[in-house]
Amino acid sequence: MASLRALECLVAVADTGSITQAALLLHSSQPAVSHQIASLERETRTVLLRREPRGVKLTPAGRAAVADARRAIEAAASAVRSARAAGQAAGGMLRLACAQSLSVALLAPVIHEWHRRHPEVAITLRESTAMDELLRFVDSDEADVALLPGSPPGNFTVTAVAEEEIVLTAPAGHPLAEQPAVRLEDLEGAPLVHFAPDNGLSGWLDGTLARAGVHPETVMRTSVTTAAPQLAAAGLGIAVTPVSAVSDGFPGAVRSFTPRWVRQLVAVTSAEPDPLLARFLAHLRGHGVRVPRDVRNQLAEGGPSAGPSR
Secondary structure: OOOHHHHHHHHHHHHHOOHHHHHHHOOOOHHHHHHHHHHHHHHHOOOOEEEEOOEEEEOHHHHHHHHHHHHHHHHHHHHHHHHHHHHOOOOEEEEEEEEOOHHHHHHHHHHHHHHHHOOOEEEEEEEEOOHHHHHHHHHOOOOOEEEEEOOOOOOOEEEEEEEEEEEEEEOOOOHHHHOOEEOHHHHOOOEEEEEOOOOHHHHHHHHHHHHOOOOOEEEEEEOOOOHHHHHHHHHHOEEEEEHHHOOOOOOOEEEEEOOOEEEEEEEEEOOOOOHHHHHHHHHHHHHOOOOOHHHHHHHHOOOOOOOOEO
């Protein structure tokens, strides 16, 4: 494959009409430039320059090659600029993967601000309800980072970015909604809007309830995290969800658990975050999880201050 230096020599000769002048332009020697042109001609298996008494002229093949050579040189320069900008956390691309329930509450405000303040940074987002799939995105280099609850198994670099409360949602007027805070044991026998097996919250909640010796009655399952509170508010039962799943204007009741129940949200990468990603994660830590004002007000009505439980 032709070297970038050989393409630079060809362009310089085309611009100056002289191997001697091209050598001066490139701060090189005439033999070195001639050697690069000769290597390019061997690679293309055709003559690119014709030597004449007053300099050199491009052959038709040479003229065809020069146009692409200019584009290749500019692409190489652009690659260097992009890499330098990313290394200085001033530009580049961020490929994010995120647990579905966190996209709006955790990521959306920060992505919006970055679109406004850092338009030179391209951001892509992939979502999933399955931790295994999110980790595969990172492991296969399809994503730079996965944002998810809890530290995963495996040889990943884990960076804490936020803390999120686990809450109970119920129809307005439900007996549990009459309490300022709810204990896990209060869920015994309660009709529960649960999660489908393809949602990672399903196994997590089953394990938590089993360890607490609590056995609610599952009345239906949903794969969509944000649907569970809405189904509960519609009168189908109660739901236990991250507070990020509760939307603004939620029509039901939201209550904290006692002791207060929180989960850690982390950024998972295959290695230490580069400067651009580290800057983005620092911004996430500064913002935390967005909780709608009406939901915050409900939780503040009688929220306990006891230590967290997982």
